[in-house]
Structures are given as C-alpha cells and as structure tokens.
Amino acid sequence: MSSTFGTSFPKEYQYGGESSEPDSQSMVASQKPRILLMGLRRSGKTSIQKVVFHKVSPNETLFLEATNKIVKEDVSNCSFVQFQIWDLPGSDHVNIFDTANFDTESIIMGCAAIVFVIDAQDEYTDALAKLHTTVSKAFRINPDIKFEVFIHKVDGLSDDHRIETQRDIHQRANDNLADDGLENIHLSFSLTSIYDHSIFEAFSKVVQKLIPQLPVMENLLNILISNSGLEKAFLFDVVCKIYLATDSSAVDMQSYELCCDMIDVVIDLSSIYGQRDDAAFDEKTRSTIKLNNGTILYLREVNKYLALVCILREDSFEKQGVIDYNFMCFQQAIQEVFEVSPTDTTKLAISTSGDYSHTNGSVN
Numbered sequence: 001m002s003s004t005f006g007t008s009f010p011k012e013y014q015y016g017g018e019s020s021e022p023d024s025q026s027m028v029a030s031q032k033p034r035i036l037l038m039g040l041r042r043s044g045k046t047s048i049q050k051v052v053f054h055k056v057s058p059n060e061t062l063f064l065e066a067t068n069k070i071v072k073e074d075v076s077n078c079s080f081v082q083f084q085i086w087d088l089p090g091s092d093h094v095n096i097f098d099t100a101n102f103d104t105e106s107i108i109m110g111c112a113a114i115v116f117v118i119d120a121q122d123e124y125t126d127a128l129a130k131l132h133t134t135v136s137k138a139f140r141i142n143p144d145i146k147f148e149v150f151i152h153k154v155d156g157l158s159d160d161h162r163i164e165t166q167r168d169i170h171q172r173a174n175d176n177l178a179d180d181g182l183e184n185i186h187l188s189f190s191l192t193s194i195y196d197h198s199i200f201e202a203f204s205k206v207v208q209k210l211i212p213q214l215p216v217m218e219n220l221l222n223i224l225i226s227n228s229g230l231e232k233a234f235l236f237d238v239v240c241k242i243y244l245a246t247d248s249s250a251v252d253m254q255s256y257e258l259c260c261d262m263i264d265v266v267i268d269l270s271s272i273y274g275q276r277d278d279a280a281f282d283e284k285t286r287s288t289i290k291l292n293n294g295t296i297l298y299l300r301e302v303n304k305y306l307a308l309v310c311i312l313r314e315d316s317f318e319k320q321g322v323i324d325y326n327f328m329c330f331q332q333a334i335q336e337v338f339e340v341s342p343t344d345t346t347k348l349a350i351s352t353s354g355d356y357s358h359t360n361g362s363v364n
C-alpha cells in the first residue's frame with residue numbers, strides 16, 4: 001500500500017503505510033486502536049474473529065477449542081484499516097479488570113471499542129450481568145469507548161423471536177445501567193450470526209466508528225451516486241469484506257450481500273486468471289455483473305485494499321463514461337482525504353468537496 005495513507009493521522013487512528021522496521025512496527029502496533037471481543041464462554045467470540053478476518057468458513061468453527069489466554073491480532077497487515085483485535089477468554093480465570101494481574105488502565109485506555117457477544121440461543125441473564133460490570137468498569141476508566149453488543153447466533157431463532165430477544169436484551173441492559181445512574185452510556189445492539197452476512201455488517205459499523213473521516217467519505221459517496229445515476233454505493237475493504245462507508249440512503253441487507261458476493265467472485269476469478277501472483281486485486285480491477293432483474297453491479301478498485309461497489313439500473317449504465325469519469329474524481333478525492341490531517345477540518349472540506357463538486361458539475 002502506498003505510504004501516503006496514514007502519514008498525517010493521529011497515532012491512535014493510523015491507516016496503511018506499514019513500516020519496514022520491526023521496532024517501529026511494534027511501536028505503531030501498540031498504538032493502534034484496539035477492539036476487545038468479550039463475552040461469556042462459547043458465546044462465539046473466536047468464531048467471529050476467524051470468520052470475519054481469516055475467511056474461515058462458519059462450519060469450521062464448530063469444534064474450536066476454548067480460548068484460555070488473551071489472543072491479540074493485528075488486522076492492519078492485511079487490510080486498509082489498521083486496528084488490533086483482542087479475543088478475550090470467556091472464562092473468569094482471565095479477567096482484565098483484575099488489577100493484580102493486568103494493567104487494566106492501559107488496556108482500557110488504549111481500547112476504542114468493546115464488542116460484547118451474547119449467545120442468543122442460550123439463557124442470557126449471566127451474560128447481561130457480565131455486560132453490565134464490563135461496561136460500567138470500562139466506562140469509568142475510559143468514557144470514550146464505544147460499546148457494541150452483538151446479540152449473536154440468531155440463525156437459530158425465528159424472526160419474531162429475534163425481535164423479542166433484541167427488545168428484551170436492550171431493555172434489561174439499559175435498565176441495569178439506569179439503576180446505577182449510568183444512563184448516559186450508549187450501548188449499540190446488532191443481531192448477528194456467522195452463518196450469514198450480518199456479522200460482516202455489524203463489524204463494518206464497529207470499524208466505521210473508528211474512522212474520523214467517515215462523514216467526508218459518506219458525503220463523497222452521496223455526491224457520486226447523485227451525479228452518476230447510481231442507486232447505492234459501498235466502499236469496501238476487500239480483504240475483510242467490511243464496508244468502510246456507504247451513501248446516506250438506508251442499507252438493505254440484500255444489496256449488501258450482493259456486493260459482498262461480487263467481491264468474492266472478482267477475487268476468485270482474478271486469482272485464477274489474473275496475471276499477478278502477489279495480489280488478486282490490483283489498480284486495473286473492474287467488473288460488471290448484470291442481474292436478470294435489470295440491475296447492474298459495478299465494481300471498481302480504489303486502491304490495493306479498497307473497492308467501490310455500486311448498484312444501478314441497467315439504463316443508467318448507458319452513461320458509463322460519466323460514471324467512470326466521476327469514479328476517477330471520487331478516487332482522487334478519497335486519496336486526498338487520507339492525505340489530509342483529520343484535525344485540520346477546513347483544509348479537509350476544501351480539498352475534498354471543493355474539487356469534487358467542481359469536476360462532477362462539469363459532466364453530469
């Protein structure tokens with residue numbers, strides 16, 4: 001990846017730009033935002049990590065051994081987004097709030113988000129109690145942490161049961177916080193399963209909250225779709241199939257699944273027929289898939305790790321030249337976004353939306 005990405009970022013939110021020096025690499029690794037995966041035993045934490053970040057198929061997780069120590073994984077080596085995931089054992093023997101054995105303060109201070117996994121197929125009273133202690137203790141140390149609750153394994157529940165479970169968990173978790181006077185803590189809830197795309201979607205939302213440039217990227221995608229006749233556009237991290245941004249229209253699961261599947265198809269085909277051995281995905285990657293309902297899926301590479309995947313009607317694709325031109329402007333704007341310091345908001349706004357609206361204005 002080009003080293004231009006990540007040069008001007010605050011250290012805790014670095015992207016791309018891997019260092020070749022082992023020492024500085026480990027230093028940077030320790031400063032990367034950290035996502036802690038927590039929850040009771042066998043709630044599905046390791047499975048989630050394996051499926052999302054290691055392309056392990058869900059069935060292969062059936063016989064995973066219990067995690068008995070903290071497993072730290074650096075996601076940045078294979079992906080555009082740089083962060084660490086810590087998979088914490090569900091057993092009570094490893095408790096990061098046990099200050100005699102852990103440097104709790106520094107673990108929690110370096111943590112950007114806690115993903116708390118609850119097994120929805122099991123009785124969850126104990127899980128809610130552990131969620132409550134985790135959230136209240138972590139919040140006291142670091143009030144900036146984002147708390148994400150994955151109501152997991154919902155593949156085994158009927159639609160009605162899912163809604164009821166989510167409502168019940170939401171209510172009880174928030175009541176517990178209110179009882180302790182902690183109603184200002186915000187918990188986000190997602191229904192997830194490793195057997196469909198919901199886990200990728202939920203993780204996308206977790207990662208998006210760690211990206212300070214998200215509003216700018218969303219705005220760029222809004223401008224792109226409105227000037228190119230697109231219905232929906234996602235900016236994907238192709239390695240882990242999480243989307244880093246989308247336009248502001250609602251995400252429907254079916255569109256998201258189609259776009260994820262397209263990435264798989266393109267990567268599989270280019271690894272078989274592509275000319276380069278080192279990367280299935282390169283700067284010339286583009287693909288169009290026509291569906292039999294008059295919809296087109298259009299994929300363009302933005303850089304080695306990012307792809308834009310759009311959904312549009314067949315008749316809008318007649319203006320492919322406009323779409324391609326607008327894509328070029330979008331690609332350039334995205335590069336500029338990641339070259340500009342996010343603290344310098346004036347410069348960020350001028351250098352992205354300014355250039356972009358000008359170039360789009362001339363071709364639509």
Ligand SMILES: Nc1nc2c(ncn2[C@@H]2O[C@H](COP(=O)(O)OP(=O)(O)OP(=O)(O)O)[C@@H](O)[C@H]2O)c(=O)[nH]1
Nearest residue numbers: 042043044045046047061062066067090153193194
């Ligand atoms: N049905 C279903 N089973 C799942 C899902 N996710 C994980 N599992 C299963 O749940 C079991 C436990 O998963 P693990 O990933 O080992 O759970 P863990 O939370 O890491 O467990 P510890 O290491 O003991 O803390 C495995 O048999 C998984 O196949 C899911 O979305 N649906």
